[in-house]
Amino acid sequence: MTRYLALRLASVIPTLLGVSVLVFGVTYLIPGDPALIIGGTDAPPDAIANIRHQWGLDQPIYVRYAIWLGHVLQGNLGESYFSRQTVLQLVANALPTTAELAALALLVAVAIAIPTALVSAVKPGSWFDLSTAALGFIGLSIPGFWLGIMLIYLFGVQLQVLPAGGFTPVSKGLVANIASMVLPAIALGTFTSTQLMRYLRASLLDVLHADHVRTARAKGLTERAIMIRHALRNALIPFVTVLGVQLGYLLGGTVITESVFALPGMGRLVLSAILNRDYQVATGIILLIATAFVLLNLLVDLLYPILDPRVRLGGAHRP
């Protein structure tokens, strides 16, 4: 168990270092001179040289990387070239929106996936199973931004029951806040729900043919008890891993969803930073999101031994 934890924790470090090199390299390669962007194209040459020196842009790349990494490790992700706000400040303003969006989308996805997968797995091949499979296939292929726009049209423009876009903070009332997040959460969560549903259904069907389920049937347990207590519980173990990976998708998907619904989150922040060549903000956010994703997967792996005692006993075994 300790060995499993230690191995898993240690494996995160090279991945995170690799992410940092990649993210730094990408921003280094972005064309355009940041000094000219900060100073303006008609700034005098000595002013530009000054800016270059001030921002450390005149140093060799590995020095710039080392300085940057040192700052990052101290929690200093730099500041915006334009607004002079620190990246952490910008992120602190944008994070709650994105976190709420991702959490609600995950909630939508799980709320759809678990019941439909359960009912489908009880009777494979039934009309319910076939129609959810077909719906799942449709959900898998729908572009999220198109779904978002169509939802805006239906609920925001035609029926006028939900806001057509924009974000209402919780301070203006919880109901208004949730109302502004319903459509984005559905648009973002649909794809994930189909992935989760298909995966959970398959693992439920696998579990339902396991010996312990046959034993439970032989004992005369009701189908309901078998499904919930014996099948679902086991099927949820691999499900949790998929959940971790899907969270990464959700974090990436927020960029598009926030753009469709005009939500002031991290996705919009990173998109506008890239389009404005605000390097430090862009690197900072991409790094933060990638780190969050790696850590979430770590968390999922650490949950594993709790959910599945076999991992605890088996030491280094990783499914």
Add this chain to the structure above:
Amino acid sequence: MSSGVGLQQDLTVSTPAQPERATRPARRTSGGRRPWTLIVGLVVVLGFCCLAIGAALLAPYPPDQQNMSNVLRGPSLAHPFGTDEFGRDSLSRILYGARLTLLASSIAVLLAAIVGCAVGLCAGYLGGPLDAITGRFIDVLFAIPVILLGIAIVAVLGPGELSIVVAIALASLPNFARVSRGAIIPEKEREYVLAAHVVGAGTPYIILRTLLPNLIGPLMVLVSLGFAYAVLYEASLSFLGLGARPPTPEWGVMLSTARDFLFQSPWYAFFPGASIFLLVFSLNLIGDGLSELIDPRRRHR
């Protein structure tokens, strides 16, 4: 859309070298049945290809012909898909848009497949430090959500279709590398590989002529599913303003513009999105049909 968990799990399960999973009995095999998902998917995708190639002949109007007296109309006989904010015919623009989407995503997927498989096969077969480094690199690429990776790459190369192709190729590459690596590792221990080795075949020969043919099936599935994702990414990145620019007829760009005219003409946004959906749906059907052909036991995933 990211990560491709679905892809991997499909593939690892259907890899021939996997031990038989003692699971549910086959309920319905595709033995005597026609693989209808595969057929329907292929027909629609080929239809899209024909429409794209023949756009110049089939489109009722030139894609950039404006008519300011007839803007933002819904479907009619003269304009089956309606018109946009400059009175351009949406159907014609969608037909021309199919060219860009199909071309960009197929090039991206082929690039990703070739490079990704080369990397994965070499890493898996040779093992050792090369494998460790590749594995780490793949982990890193997987840690960055695809859309963000795409945004970063587009930022380096500047907006445009070429950048989108590179972005999608790079983002899809780890999937191919991981799957081909995962498939070759159990396979390389088998007798026929040993036999090839004994008769004196070189490493490139063994990888390309002995091992690769065994992976063609799973790789075909991965290509068709990867193609579906590539179409989605291509449209998404264009939608975000990172690819083709507004006068170009492109589905994502059309959708992004149409969003501003949702009140006047919802049809303007409907048809480009429906086209993306139909193409992605058919590509997914092909992937599903192929994986069923390869492993009939898995009637449903």
